[in-house]
Amino acid sequence: MTIRSLFVLLPSIISGGLLVHLIWPVKGVKTILFKVCLGIGIGLGLNSLLYFLYLLIFNRQTGFWGLQILVLISLVSITIFRERPYHFSPGVFNPPDRLQMIILASAGIMAILALAISITVSLRKPQGAWDSWMIYNRAARFIYRGGDHWVDAFSPEMYWFFHADYPPLVALNVASGWDAIGQETVRVPMALGGAFLFGSAGLLFAGVNAYRTLGQASLAMIVLFGTSAYIEMGSKQVADIPLSFFILATGVLLFLYSIHSQRELLVLAGLAAGLAAWTKNEGIQFFFVSLVVVIFVYRNSLKFILPWYVLGFAFPIALVIYFKIMIAPPSDLIVDFASQINQVFDPNRHIELLQEFVSNLKALGNWALLAVYLLIFGVAMNKGSVSPFLACLSIIVLQLAGYYSIFLISPHPLSWHLSALYRLLLQVSPLIIFLYFSVVRSPETIFHNK
Amino acid sequence: MQSMKRITPYLKLGLLVLLVVTCFRSSVEQLSEARQLADTDGAFFVQWEKRFDPIKDSLPFKYGVIGYVADWDLPGVVYDPADTEAEHVLTQYTMAPIVVSRDTSHEWIIVNLNTADFDTWFAMQKGEYAVIKYKYNLYLVHRIK
Numbered sequence: 001m002t003i004r005s006l007f008v009l010l011p012s013i014i015s016g017g018l019l020v021h022l023i024w025p026v027k028g029v030k031t032i033l034f035k036v037c038l039g040i041g042i043g044l045g046l047n048s049l050l051y052f053l054y055l056l057i058f059n060r061q062t063g064f065w066g067l068q069i070l071v072l073i074s075l076v077s078i079t080i081f082r083e084r085p086y087h088f089s090p091g092v093f094n095p096p097d098r099l100q101m102i103i104l105a106s107a108g109i110m111a112i113l114a115l116a117i118s119i120t121v122s123l124r125k126p127q128g129a130w131d132s133w134m135i136y137n138r139a140a141r142f143i144y145r146g147g148d149h150w151v152d153a154f155s156p157e158m159y160w161f162f163h164a165d166y167p168p169l170v171a172l173n174v175a176s177g178w179d180a181i182g183q184e185t186v187r188v189p190m191a192l193g194g195a196f197l198f199g200s201a202g203l204l205f206a207g208v209n210a211y212r213t214l215g216q217a218s219l220a221m222i223v224l225f226g227t228s229a230y231i232e233m234g235s236k237q238v239a240d241i242p243l244s245f246f247i248l249a250t251g252v253l254l255f256l257y258s259i260h261s262q263r264e265l266l267v268l269a270g271l272a273a274g275l276a277a278w279t280k281n282e283g284i285q286f287f288f289v290s291l292v293v294v295i296f297v298y299r300n301s302l303k304f305i306l307p308w309y310v311l312g313f314a315f316p317i318a319l320v321i322y323f324k325i326m327i328a329p330p331s332d333l334i335v336d337f338a339s340q341i342n343q344v345f346d347p348n349r350h351i352e353l354l355q356e357f358v359s360n361l362k363a364l365g366n367w368a369l370l371a372v373y374l375l376i377f378g379v380a381m382n383k384g385s386v387s388p389f390l391a392c393l394s395i396i397v398l399q400l401a402g403y404y405s406i407f408l409i410s411p412h413p414l415s416w417h418l419s420a421l422y423r424l425l426l427q428v429s430p431l432i433i434f435l436y437f438s439v440v441r442s443p444e445t446i447f448h449n450k
Numbered sequence: 451m452q453s454m455k456r457i458t459p460y461l462k463l464g465l466l467v468l469l470v471v472t473c474f475r476s477s478v479e480q481l482s483e484a485r486q487l488a489d490t491d492g493a494f495f496v497q498w499e500k501r502f503d504p505i506k507d508s509l510p511f512k513y514g515v516i517g518y519v520a521d522w523d524l525p526g527v528v529y530d531p532a533d534t535e536a537e538h539v540l541t542q543y544t545m546a547p548i549v550v551s552r553d554t555s556h557e558w559i560i561v562n563l564n565t566a567d568f569d570t571w572f573a574m575q576k577g578e579y580a581v582i583k584y585k586y587n588l589y590l591v592h593r594i595k
Contacts, residue, residue, distance in 0.1 A: 141547065446463055
């Protein structure tokens with residue numbers, strides 16, 4: 001069942017990789033790895049959008065597996081047709097030196113450890129975390145079992161803590177996996193959680209490798225796997241890890257756009273931001289954050305940039321808008337807006353929030369060691385302008401500010417609501433690690449100060 | 451200055467090793483913690499499914515909305531909100547694709563109360579009802595009029 005559960009995700013993942021390649025046909029060893037990792041999230045995200053459309057149009061589950069295969073065959077055919085005239089040239093490949101080999105091997109050991117942790121957690125918590133089965137797997141059950149009543153998954157009669165208003169990327173992928181296998185099994189959400197967990201790590205590795213060095217990319221992955229709870233949460237099937245994937249993807253793609261000025265990267269960044277909005281409510285906040293960042297950071301060339309970014313997010317955002325207006329019940333976060341706004345003026349609330357933010361951020365990583373490391377190694381921002389760093393930093397700061405604002409006006413008891421803060425911080429942690437390792441000098445510079 | 455330049459690469463190397471070792475230690479600790487997790491969920495979910503199977507069989511429909519009554523619907527009853535909430539969540543998860551609403555005005559209602567509390571709640575209801583009692587303090591109430 002485990003193997004079958006992994007296999008049912010493969011058509012979407014391969015389709016995602018091929019689509020990324022068709023949109024951004026740049027070749028080379030570094031970009032192949034990046035496209036493969038990016039394809040995991042893009043493929044699964046688009047699979048859920050297609051399944052949603054399929055349910056809306058045909059109002060039934062059966063047969064979607066055939067559509068997935070048809071999409072895959074079409075994308076393979078288009079790719080072969082387009083690539084046939086060209087000979088593959090991987091570009092210049094520099095074999096890793098001894099230091100790089102050692103760090104890469106360490107990253108490999110960390111990846112094996114991460115896999116062991118992930119499998120152990122998955123086997124001991126097969127239903128995942130509380131939120132996973134209460135929100136996402138519950139919705140998946142409604143969709144899979146519900147037949148033409150699948151839309152009841154988002155019924156306004158559902159009590160608010162089921163969060164029936166959450167965008168359904170995870171639930172739809174789980175339900176389409178069950179449909180393909182022909183039965184409900186916890187292995188599908190497990191495999192989905194693993195795909196996004198290791199996809200995020202791979203994307204971080206590939207993103208840092210694309211801009212910096214192999215040693216630096218390996219270190220970034222080591223630090224991500226060393227971040228407490230990231231692997232655990234990913235293995236417990238929460239949607240925060242898929243969301244972290246899309247936040248990282250948007251940040252890295254905007255970063256790479258700032259360096260290479262290839263408009264295809266903007267389309268992919270817009271698509272990733274749109275899929276973030278399709279994953280979770282905080283993803284909708286992230287979508288607006290990314291839009292503000294694009295408008296602010298690239299304000300001098302906005303006329304050129306914005307249309308490509310809009311092209312990327314148009315499809316997922318259109319379905320998010322449809323879902324929110326036509327299907328989802330109202331959010332639990334707005335009850336009595338006037339009194340909620342008054343909470344902004346409560347200094348005790350700010351103090352409690354700041355204390356919690358500081359303590360949770362502290363727990364996210366070994367900041368003291370990373371700060372000393374940065375001080376001793378120094379900064380390397382010599383490639384391109386400041387805009388790639390500004391884009392990533394603005395995304396992180398504005399996203400954190402968004403979380404803060406939501407907690408500030410939350411109608412729920414603050415101490416209870418803040419229990420989710422650590423998971424929210426995990427959503428931005430891969431992008432923080434990406435930015436850190438894009439700024440700090442590479443380990444390759446230890447003995448020759450390049 | 452010269453000696454500082456000579457030391458710096460080794461300081462950097464030391465920091466690099468420290469960073470990798472710290473992350474490695476964190477991962478080993480995570481693995482150790484993961485191995486200590488108890489697999490209590492699986493049996494619990496199976497048990498809960500078994501509790502509600504007879505109720506599902508009694509309902510004349512497979513989809514729709516039913517009400518749910520628990521301790522929180524009885525004025526003056528002292529209860530553990532976390533436990534009561536957890537039971538509602540588990541009930542909803544088990545009963546899917548039927549929506550288990552906290553609105554008790556529906557024709558069919560699942561009541562999750564002990565016998566004494568059920569009698570108290572039932573005495574407060576107006577109208578005509580059919581009641582089926584199940585194990586584990588579960589009742590299915592059908593509003594006839």
